[in-house]
Amino acid sequence: xxxxxxxxxxxxxxxxxxxxxxxxxxxxxxxxxxxxxxxxxxxxxxxxxxxxxxxxxxxxxxxxxxxxxxxxxxxxxxxxxxxxxxxxxxxxxxxxxxxxxxxxxxxxxxxxxxxxxxxxxxxxxxxx
Amino acid sequence: xxxxxxxxxxxxxxxxxxxxxxxxxxxxxxxxxxxxxxxxxxxxxxxxxxxxxxxxxxxxxxxxxxxxxxxxxxxxxxxxxxxxxxxxxxxxxxxxxxxxxxxxxxxxxxxxxxxxxxxxxxxxxxxxxxxxxxxxxxxxxxxxxxxxxxxxxxxxxxxxxxxxxxxxxxxxxxxxxxxxxxxxxxxxxxxxxxxxxxxxxxxxxxxxxxxxxxxxxxxxxxxxxxxxxxxxxxxxxxxxxxxxxxxxxxxxxxxxxxxxxxxxxxxxxxxxxxxxxxxxxxxxxxxxxxxxxxxxxxxxxxxxxxxxxxxxxxxxxxxxxxxxxxxxxxxxxxxxxxxxxxxxxxxxxxxxxxxxxxxxxxxxxxxxxxxxxxxxxxxxxxxx
Numbered sequence: 001x002x003x004x005x006x007x008x009x010x011x012x013x014x015x016x017x018x019x020x021x022x023x024x025x026x027x028x029x030x031x032x033x034x035x036x037x038x039x040x041x042x043x044x045x046x047x048x049x050x051x052x053x054x055x056x057x058x059x060x061x062x063x064x065x066x067x068x069x070x071x072x073x074x075x076x077x078x079x080x081x082x083x084x085x086x087x088x089x090x091x092x093x094x095x096x097x098x099x100x101x102x103x104x105x106x107x108x109x110x111x112x113x114x115x116x117x118x119x120x121x122x123x124x125x126x127x128x
Numbered sequence: 129x130x131x132x133x134x135x136x137x138x139x140x141x142x143x144x145x146x147x148x149x150x151x152x153x154x155x156x157x158x159x160x161x162x163x164x165x166x167x168x169x170x171x172x173x174x175x176x177x178x179x180x181x182x183x184x185x186x187x188x189x190x191x192x193x194x195x196x197x198x199x200x201x202x203x204x205x206x207x208x209x210x211x212x213x214x215x216x217x218x219x220x221x222x223x224x225x226x227x228x229x230x231x232x233x234x235x236x237x238x239x240x241x242x243x244x245x246x247x248x249x250x251x252x253x254x255x256x257x258x259x260x261x262x263x264x265x266x267x268x269x270x271x272x273x274x275x276x277x278x279x280x281x282x283x284x285x286x287x288x289x290x291x292x293x294x295x296x297x298x299x300x301x302x303x304x305x306x307x308x309x310x311x312x313x314x315x316x317x318x319x320x321x322x323x324x325x326x327x328x329x330x331x332x333x334x335x336x337x338x339x340x341x342x343x344x345x346x347x348x349x350x351x352x353x354x355x356x357x358x359x360x361x362x363x364x365x366x367x368x369x370x371x372x373x374x375x376x377x378x379x380x381x382x383x384x385x386x387x388x389x390x391x392x393x394x395x396x397x398x399x400x401x402x403x404x405x406x407x408x409x410x411x412x413x414x415x416x417x418x419x420x421x422x423x424x425x426x427x428x429x430x431x432x433x434x435x436x437x438x439x440x441x442x443x444x445x446x447x448x449x450x451x452x453x454x455x456x457x458x459x460x461x462x463x464x465x466x467x468x469x470x471x472x473x474x475x476x477x478x479x480x481x482x483x484x485x486x487x488x489x490x491x492x493x494x495x496x497x498x499x500x501x502x503x504x505x506x507x508x509x510x511x512x
Contacts, residue, residue, distance in 0.1 A: 003159050003160075004159065005155075005156040005159050005160060006152060006155075006156050029183075029185060059181075060175070060264075060284040060285055060286075061176065061181050061182060061186075061285065063284060063285065063286050064176070064182055064183065064185045064186045064189065064285075065185070067185055067189060068183075068184075068185035071185065071188070084159070084160040085160065086157060086160055086161070086282075086284045086287065087284065089156040089157055089159070089160040090153050090156060090157060090284045090285075090286035090287055091286075092156065093149075093152040093153040093155070093156035093157070093286070094149065094152075094153060094189075094286055096149075096152065099156065
């Protein structure tokens with residue numbers, strides 16, 4: 001991992017997007033389902049998966065959306081990005097969702113549906 | 129990031145949940161912005177006030193933390209959704225009003241000064257050069273870094289709130305370096321405030337964290353604010369430095385063609401049904417100037433004028449408020465054009481404004497058309 005933004009230990013199934021995510025307006029804050037039909041994760045649920053995507057984009061108010069989906073038990077277990085942005089970083093910090101960044105090569109190697117686990121204390125990621 | 133022992137224990141939760149959450153936000157922000165440590169700040173300015181933007185999630189969050197959270201440094205507040213003095217005229221529903229008042233109450237309970245203004249740099253005294261602050265409102269952060277000799281990150285609503293609660297903020301690159309890799313060469317002749325707004329919008333798109341801008345004339349307050357507002361709207365850039373910059377900087381021209389592109393992106397209507405002035409909110413100088421321009425003239429359609437409450441009180445004493453009202457202006461304090469719930473596409477097709485920041489949000493959030501004109505042109509076309 002390149003950076004640890006919010007620490008924690010997780011294990012889960014990868015939901016990966018090649019597109020950045022604008023949490024404000026793209027994600028339904030009650031259900032955690034992607035509601036933007038132009039997004040490659042359209043109609044997918046973020047609940048209880050490990051969300052892998054390049055970075056967040058858009059308004060910083062999107063951080064409240066991350067907090068909302070967590071409050072509504074519809075949030076990812078963790079997020080993994082290539083590039084970090086303040087909206088996702090503060091949203092995850094607020095909701096206490098572990099967040100790390102990884103290299104471009106590692107990002108390319110992660111496939112949708114694979115099982116992934118990491119523990120920020122030991123700086124380790126495992127793929128299965 | 130290197131934390132002190134005290135900071136580590138707060139992050140682990142030994143100083144309570146509020147401190148833990150605040151430190152978690154500061155650490156995440158610090159890691160995201162390459163800070164190596166936290167530094168004390170003297171002033172925080174918070175965004176995340178308007179119920180129109182933060183919604184139920186924001187309202188519930190603030191209501192929850194306000195039971196225990198208290199700010200540790202001077203903390204001021206962005207505009208909310210309406211002016212309580214005249215909200216009844218705008219047909220907002222009861223739910224909006226009560227949720228907005230709950231948000232106001234939460235911030236006041238936490239010890240925040242209820243300034244409801246996006247121009248803290250005009251209504252509060254500026255601390256001495258080099259003072260570290262934490263400003264979330266983008267135009268205010270850019271103004272603080274570029275004009276007021278203060279130092280701030282372009283904070284998010286959360287990092288500014290966490291900074292207010294802890295009294296510290298990450299020591300990120302914007303607080304340290306003055307070394308942009310891009311220089312924008314201003315080539316447009318005879319610029320007005322709209323030109324500067326478009327220049328700022330353009331600069332914010334091409335710049336990363338800061339840009340140099342060369343070829344600028346002396347700018348007045350309105351033009352300066354327009355540039356800060358435009359820049360904050362389009363990207364992540366939070367500082368401009370006047371001059372050519374290093375020889376190895378990439379040089380990009382802002383000429384008629386680039387200006388036309390920004391204009392075409394934001395100007396979507398040939399005329400407006402109403403006029404709005406103020407995004408950022410107008411300061412006393414601008415109100416004085418506007419009152420002068422409107423002498424003996426009246427608007428032929430609705431004109432909403434947004435200003436901080438303190439500016440409205442001063443304007444009333446001096447007599448500007450009466451003059452503006454005589455000319456047909458609706459005066460609103462505590463709120464702003466930007467993200468206003470008071471302008472709805474249900475009853476307005478298009479808005480005339482001189483604000484690039486306002487135009488961006490009117491188009492993208494309110495979904496109405498925008499007719500861009502400089503103030504002089506607005507007064508000429510829309511008053512008699």
